[in-house]
Amino acid sequence: MFAPPPSSKRVTSSRSDVQVFSDNENGSSPNGSKWLLLLLLGAVLASGYIIWNSSKKIAPGLIETPDGEIVLSPEREAKRxxxxxxxxxAIQYALVATIDGYYPCLSCPFGIKTIYLYKGNVWKYGVTRKGEAERYPGGNYGADNLLFLPMFEGTYSECLKREKTLIYNYPLLPEAIERQVILARPPGNKYDS
Amino acid sequence: MIADKEQRPTAEELQLKSDEQTLFISGRIWHELYPKADPGLFLEALRREIDLSKYGEGIAKFYFTFVIMEELSPNFSNWVGSDYYPEKASIDIGIRLPYQDVVDGDEKAVIKLMEKALLEGIDTIAEHKQEFIAPFDYRAFKNDVEAIFENPDWY
Structure with a gap:
């Protein structure tokens, strides 16, 4: 039994929606067209590269005016x-307990991880220069049931100085001294800054 | 005080408890106006009286922030507004109160201003109803919150 030789003509299968082609319509070799296409593509790429290379390159965020002047894009100016x-x-703030209860403790010694705070007790001092992505960022303050109390508005540098002073002076606050274990920093301040 | 070890929850237990909470009432309040303006009163009353799941699954977590600042520079303007997050089925609302009215008002007047702001905030939920991942009856929620405030001794 021999299989019939492959036909060089267009063959249509019995299914009307499926067509099988062995050669192209006019019978020319597909390899010739393929090379021609490749050559054409190469030429286009090469000329594109030459044009791109000869023109001035401008980084994103900059634009060239019709007079040829390079200026910041409006978006970049707005960002600046x-x-x-x-x-x-900037704002220097305190996060204080909204209600009595346990809160995470990041500055507690001896492996203690939680601390009882009374309403109004300081959990953390911080500085922010911009609004967070979410207004109440789902616990991104570091704990729940905290109230954000802005204490000072000013430049970033001024706010950092105030924050640092408050963090270092925290152990002298009555609420800190009353505890059996006196913390060096507020419970939410893991570090001195 | 740092409580006795037996009483003190672990950090993990604290986190679990936090995950179970559905109502979060907080504030960004100029420090001199606290505790005159006290979101803690609202947090405790709503957690005591409101079961958020009763209104549907469209909102699983309700975050509300009272904003009381004399001025709000543009970089902090996003403290005010209303956003819905379908992936967490949570809504995050910030309402600004008239600063001078809070300064001038007595405790009762400030609580009234805060009640008004909270109800105004609940009204903004309607803006997001097309985005809800499941139904949420915000009108019933508002009615129940209003009912709490109708009792003059609620706080």
Whole structure:
């Protein structure tokens, strides 16, 4: 039994929606067209590269005006202004307990991980230069049931100085001295800054 | 005080307890106005009286923030607004109170301002109803919160 030789003509299968081609319509070799296409593609790429290489390259965020002047894009200008404003408009805040209860303790010694705070007790001092992505960021304060109390508005540098002073002076607060274990920092401040 | 070890929950137990909570009432309040403006009163009353799951699964966590600041520079403007997060079925609402009214008002007047702000915040839930992952009856929620405030001794 021999299989019939492959036909060089167009063969249509018995299913009307499936067609099988062995050669192209006019009978020319597909390899010739393939090479021609490749050559054409190469030429296009090469000329594109030459044009790109000869023109001035501008980093993202910059634009060239019709007069040929290079300027910041409006988005980049807005970002700069926003960042400058953030440096001038910082807030030094305290996070205090909203209700009596246990809170995580990041500064407790002897492996203690939680601490009982009374309503209004300080959990953490911090500084922020911009609004968080979420207004109450689902516990991103570091614990639940905390209240954000802005204490000082000013430049970032001023706020950092205030924050540091408050963190270092925390053990002298009546609420800290009353405890049997006196913490060096507020419970939410793992470090001195 | 640092409580006795037997009484003190572990950090993991604390986290579990936090995960179970559905209502979060907080504030960004200029420090001189605390505790005159006290979100803790609202947090305790709502957690005592409201079962959020009763209104549907469209909102599993309700975050509300009272914002009481004399001025809010543009980089902090996003403290105010209303956002729904379908992936967590949570809503996050920040409502600004009139600063001078809080300064001038007595405790009762400030509580009234805060009640109004909270109800106003609940109204913003309607803006997100198209995004809800499941139904949520925000009108019933608001009615129940209003009912709490109708009792003059609620706090």
């Amino acid at each position: 202004d926003r960042e400058l404003e953030e440096i001038d408009n």
